[in-house]
Amino acid sequence: MRKFLSGILSLLLLMGLLPAAYAEEPALGVTYEIFVASFQDSDGDGIGDLQGIIDRLDYLQSLGVRQIWLMPIHPSPSYHKYDVLDYYAVDPSYGTLDDFDRLTAACKERGIRVILDLVLNHSSSSHPWFLAACDDKFFSRTGKTTDWYVFYPEEGNARHKISGCSWWYEGQFGSHMPDFNLDSESLRAEFAKIITFWQSHGVGGFRLDAVTSYYTGANASTADFLRFVCETAKANDPDCYLVGEAWTDEATILTLYESGIDSLFNFPASDSTGRFVKAALAGKSSTVASAQADWNARIRAVSPASVDAPFVSNHDMARARGMLRSKVPNEKAAALLYLLMPGVPTVYYGEELGMSGSGSDENKRLPMVWSSDAATQCKAPAAADQAQRLTDGVAEQDSDPDSLLNWYRQLIALRNLAPELTRGEMTALDGGNDAICAYTVTDAGSTVAIISNVSQKDTLTVSLDVLRGAELLGGIGGAAFADGTANLPPLSGIIVRLP
Template structure:
């Protein structure tokens, strides 16, 4: 079910004509309640539905409980209804039922409808789509306001004092696997070759470019692994107790952390809890002696040397989380690796967990929830715990484990499918096909449906990514500078923590995850070097990032608000980030489109901005006109506008 009425514009889904509730502060009195609390919830129902009754259905101790909602005052073309949800269980699910009028002279669109986190349904659905309240200790408060900048350390920057040869190669004590590269050399598309191409980026090089990062509006730096390993990506760690000397060692990390915190910024590190490298001291001890304690750290078959490698890769032996000694060494308690890097002088502010979706899972073994819960206890209340996850993360977010996920499924994939180059031959994130180009309605259904499966606080504390070190770059995905700017605007406007992969602010290209690990072209940024097809800088993208992040920082709605979908056509997405301190309407267009007309009374507000200079954010060819009770949204080309609204209440 999309809209209950026949839209006037071809292909228009007018979601504004549906009953509305979201999990933001406009519609719920508490986002992080304690067990036993009562939370007030509010639902808006258009008068066109002729509702004879509105009920709240919640689940207590596994049993559905329905209560009637109290009808409140009119607002716009409908009425608000109010009810209470008792947070009786740590995870409390609820939804609403709107019952149609029994008066044949005032026919309702539907006999009854369920209002769920995924939208309005004209039939019974499972509890998976319900709104969810979580009574567990919430993520740190700062996460909702964070803007993250992701760095692949070897490819970001060499420090000014980093030694190089006359040919521009890193002049370091290189391991046997490393192939030294000039900073201007291309990054290989081949995974094995790329993994050994050492360009010589280091942690002190990051310190020297913090002005650039902070100038974008980012306040949190996330580093891919920094431990010694058998590759430059370092996901095959040979030790967890020290920083790779190639990056500057422990002292360099302490300097970077201090420099970030002096600026009021934060540091997130990357840990592999699913596997180590085969050079790791634990694994070498396990191979050398079948009776060694480290033998239990891995999934061996009997007394022989047969073991499980992650995805069958022998250089990545998989950890066995049934081993108490391994858990204590890696992530359980104050003496663990996890706790060590949170303490001074390193003072990391959280961990991103690599392959979190497979951690503790193998065959009949499933300890992923216990791993997440244990790590969360080790981190405490002020540190962020983010999980890598490439698909539906529902099972891993509905409780007291990971605070959030890398939201590839509920952000990256739908936006790629909507904004992709129609002629793209890039791989569709692992599927045996190129990226499809879907209409806005399909993208909206994914943005609503996938994210409905997770508690809203988990969504707000998840990373939104347009690209990463594991994917093609967004500029290559869209094939167009204008659509790239729309994507960068949406990065700041949709719920979640914006996470920008270093180089995307420059419009860098990348054909796959390996090729995307291109060294930052600092010579082009300062104007001292020649451009190329890979490293040509898009200054409009840079400006868009700065303006988008500034808009997010200025708006409680964009940082912490709920979301109400208003309309979608093939080429446009329209939604409102709702918040009592001021809501914001976002209109995103992937290309020119005819006007979308939204009745102002269904919008529950009017646009304050009369021209682009008054918009919170305006990019490209989006346009609007508000008058005579109708908001008209159009576009002459790719564009995005974020427009302050009058109070939705």
Template sequence: MATTPHPPPGARPAAGPLPGTATDDDWWRDAVVYQVYPRSFADADGDGMGDLPGVRARLGYLGELGVDALWLSPFYTSPQADAGYDVADYRDVDPMFGTLADFDALVAEAHALGIRVIVDLVPNHSSDRHPWFQEALRGERRDRYIFRDAPNDWESVFGGPAWTRTPDGQWYLHLFAPEQPDLNWENPEVRAEFRDILRFWLDRGVDGFRVDVAHGMIKDAGLPDVGPKEGRQVELLGDERVPYFDQDGVHDIYREWRPILDSYPGGRMAVAEAWVASPERLARYVQPDELHQAFSFDFMMADYHAKSFRTVIEKSLAEAELVGAPTTWVLSNHDKPRHVTRHGGLARARAATLLMLALPGSAYLYNGEELGLPEVLDLPDELRQDPAFKRSGESRDGCRVPLPWTTGPGCGWSEPWLPIPEDWRELSAEAQQDDPGSTLNLYRAALRLRREHPALGGGTLRWLEVPAPELREDVLALERSPGLAVVLNTGEEPVSLAELGLSGEVLLSSGPQPDPGAVAPDTTIWLQLGPETA
């Protein structure tokens, strides 16, 4: 495997101009963003729960990794019914994570290292402990939420009915947990509140927002029944639309937000978490007057197979091009099983990662994937905290286990909030730091090469012909810039570069290459083409 020694801690090229320093407002178009799940990332005070000072203490690690930005999952004041996605105060830090002063210090230090900061925004619903909802329970100002005298047939994403009855007999809507009542975005006061929340965090220096449930907020007028369906009513990624997701009115909200983002210097941005029925529907969220990015979940959900990857890549690029937006790729996050497990092993996960990092657009990494962490499948039921587990039996806790930092007991944690598997000591950052073949150093090398070859994140993609028909099902070959090719082999046998009509120097390989003239099974290579094929 071709490798390059990683830089010393904290050493990295600049991430590009930061707010107020230059005119690079398009930094996000090809950025590599690292998602930090705060409770599972790093613990500074030893209470077993990750926190903002813990994140700050590991900024050098992220600088060494080479990311352009970090995205913080919710750290706001919350009773934690859904790991912070039930927000009681959108303008403060929950004491379990620290203080606003800790947040400000984190942003300042991240910017000093050339790392931008994106925060989660949760606009579809609040916590039931939010002062507004507490007023509503007292019979005051219920128009800021969705109440009615009788429920319809809508179901919660987490399982069970989407309605809960209040003591006075009315019902309120919650598309997620009962502790997460849906806000009524037909109410101008709700819209004004979130415009002010945007400004609050922008004034504190954040560089962007990840918009949770960006396809929610607006419900079909009259709240019509969905009607009979086989199986679960709610399928977040499917061909059928439901009357509470992806309604046209959500786009009016984002047209209100875009001028606010544009009024701040330095390319402030927003990325949509939008589970919609088609790439065409997704492209609407990234029109020039709306949001900047939308995750390509089709890529995350693609089968580990060359043909599946190509189909998704072609569709996503074509639809994004219609509105002039970059595609935003992701393989793992806090809601889905880690791709090491989903794709059937570490070799396949590494191959998929090198493919993703070579595609035009932005890429989002989930904390711990750079260590090659698998999904934890054997957590005791009594330790699971995902509210979906209690209602549907499905759990996202397996991808939220705290990161292993050291080879010692607890992997650098004292009594972590979820148990860390004993064999993760071998996957810890400490264990991988000086191993040139480790997954951690593969990610470091890939991000370094991506900076050295800007066309890997920008530019255009050209598919290269795979001459042998029997290889077309298993091999992807593409050119990312003149002289730079990417080849993925999802088959069971090595594929000769000569068979593909290619030759040159392997800049990086996702796995061992026993034959330097071939691509091993479950492997992606980045290839500097020789003069005869360039």
């Protein structure tokens, strides 16, 4: 594998596609996921675009996020763009490659890295590669892309017939998304070119879509392919951050961490059944600290350089607002927990406002609410059948010190005071009350302690030996710290650095 990868990179260097060096990437922190079409329209067609994101960089910087993850931006026949037509281009509805270059440059000026959604499991059935491969099968010949897809001479599960001949192709997500043959060395060489191309245009990381479908049920093969992708990206840019979507159980996720990937999203802790939402609703968070500490230790045991990627909801899930019963205190409690966890947390756009959305995927990707004036918003996806329940958008919440938006801003700013939270080792503490989530995080010889109170009614005091002599870095919700004792009103927290 390493010899194969070295050969690919040498070829790219000779072709002039591999830059000699990359600028150092901004430090990792909180990621902000954006569905471009629903974020900000800049040209009046009702569709969000890259220039719209540039126009909203002041807002993103005010949140304190360190990465923006763009859902797929490539040409595609679908609204979601997970069925790609051209991996080297930007969908015209989103803008141009020049727009993308301006976006990455503007982000780097602000200390924000751009993470691109990379779909390597499948392409569009209208992609020229697939059309050529089908023609080759029809005419019983071998062409450049013939082995880039998975073909069978008989019917079977998730197999779709090529019209006019007795060949079927695999498409786990439907006939419109034919699966790639990831064992093809020439296809892997093409993927290496794609990765290098986007890195040369300022991309600082990749979100890898649907990794458990790479080799369904064959985790060792999936981990091997992930290793190839990671080694390719990091050979170009050692600071490149890669995070994978593995919507599966803990045991499988840990197996995939054997690839050395930076992060895999923590799906078991997310959604309405995950520990962050359940703890927020119950007002009991002591077990969250122990569970997360255990999870982080298990990741570290498999891949010492990898870190967790906690989140509550994303573009495939019902919005966090619904999970948290449309009550701002519940939403604040969940954020208080997951945004201060070690690793690289992700906020789904509009979560910081309390946007709604459930049912069909289109409903989960409704337009960003910039204000109560609907004229400031993009058009909703055509198949959406729910209206947005949130009325107060950024404009209204911006001036309200108690708004959910300003809570997110304060939390992320608090987190940014403790760089140990990105790659540090977590140890749970006993805070003496079920409502207290307490733990330390140590990195490079420096240790911080995080003490949070998710109760919505009780003021609690936490005094621990480990806190004696600690320095207060910051707090939220009126929390105070003196002489080794934290005084925590309902929904509050502190970060201190230990001596």
